[in-house]
Amino acid sequence: MTPQVIQRWIDYIGNHDPAVLDELLAEDAVFYSPAVFTPQQGRAKTATYLNAAAKVFGGTDFRYVEQWYGENSAILEFTATLDGIVVDGIDMIHWDADGRIVSFKVMIRPLKGLQAVIPRMAELLAG
């Protein structure tokens, strides 16, 4: 029952293959960060943020714990632990008729969890 685009996303989380991610993202994909209001526009920027997130959570106990599906969208709730800090969040994913992701929004709770993620993302995005 898992939509193919979501299964491919979950596979990407497992293998971190940037080529798989590029294939998954629409050219006009937009990334909405949990930290900053301004959206990141386009496939390249969206991929940069998602690759960084995959690196931040790679090697942690990151896992999806619950899913909700709409016609062309999904909510995936995840949990992970970063140096003892619990991160509880959601990925809100919308896709187009071709099964490509057009919008990827992340929200994270609690404040300490978000504060644990922000500097780790910033370091990778600056690198």
Add this chain to the structure above:
Amino acid sequence: MTPQVIQRWIDYIGNHDPAVLDELLAEDAVFYSPAVFTPQQGRAKTATYLNAAAKVFGGTDFRYVEQWYGENSAILEFTATLDGIVVDGIDMIHWDADGRIVSFKVMIRPLKGLQAVIPRMAELLAG
């Protein structure tokens, strides 16, 4: 198609009637704040937080913009503006076989939005 429990919740957001909220919450309801990790246990504490949130967002342009439904759960995405700061969040609601809310989790982005909500909630919860 909106589950009755969610329609009653949306009605509560409109009328702020604490008696309606009490009726909606299971005795062992748990509230998961966007700010703090530790859950708030029980109907009374959950109601206190939800009443405070309803007050914080009452009189703003708060509105639900998208919904996802599971068998006994829903995700409601909302947006609001607090003194010019955009708040984008989700309510993650689970209910029991009697249609009473057993779990209410909130996540908010971006960081500035969360930072706008926290002191307003704290002021009401202290009062």
